[in-house]
Amino acid sequence: MLTTIIPPHVSPNVRLVKTFMQSVWSDMNPDLLGQFVSASFVDHAYSPADKAGHANMVKIFSGAFSQAKHIIEQCTEQDDRVVIRLRIKALHTGQFRDIAATGNTIDVTQYRTFRIAEGQIVEHWALFDTASLLRQLQPTVVVAGTCTIK
Numbered sequence: 001m002l003t004t005i006i007p008p009h010v011s012p013n014v015r016l017v018k019t020f021m022q023s024v025w026s027d028m029n030p031d032l033l034g035q036f037v038s039a040s041f042v043d044h045a046y047s048p049a050d051k052a053g054h055a056n057m058v059k060i061f062s063g064a065f066s067q068a069k070h071i072i073e074q075c076t077e078q079d080d081r082v083v084i085r086l087r088i089k090a091l092h093t094g095q096f097r098d099i100a101a102t103g104n105t106i107d108v109t110q111y112r113t114f115r116i117a118e119g120q121i122v123e124h125w126a127l128f129d130t131a132s133l134l135r136q137l138q139p140t141v142v143v144a145g146t147c148t149i150k
Contacts (some may be wrong), residue, residue, distance in 0.1 A: 028068065
């Protein structure tokens with residue numbers, strides 16, 4: 001579920017990204033990727049670095065987490081790029097990596113950058129707070145603290 005309402009005055013690129021996030025990620029429908037990405041789409045976040053890799057990650061996420069909400073907290077557009085900061089809230093109901101379903105609720109930050117050309121997404125980057133996610137799934141896991149300067 002995407003909780004951000006798209007106002008009528010947003011640019012076509014921002015509208016494309018927000019609709020993509022709703023249709024593909026919030027509705028967990030990787031089959032719709034072709035409606036949003038170009039034939040030459042390059043994904044710098046997932047492997048393989050193409051539409052198939054992106055679709056696979058949607059399937060992995062939707063198999064491991066239910067009741068997902070992708071809340072866009074910030075959206076910035078510059079030239080042909082749209083950058084979003086979002087919070088993902090979901091329930092861990094399936095296996096993720098080597099972690100069996102815990103029933104834990106997750107609340108994790110993610111950043112995504114999209115490059116748009118001719119009304120389609122041609123490139124995608126993502127940065128996910130994996131350390132925070134793993135702490136929420138396995139609270140006993142020790143993750144190194146923040147760096148400090150002495």
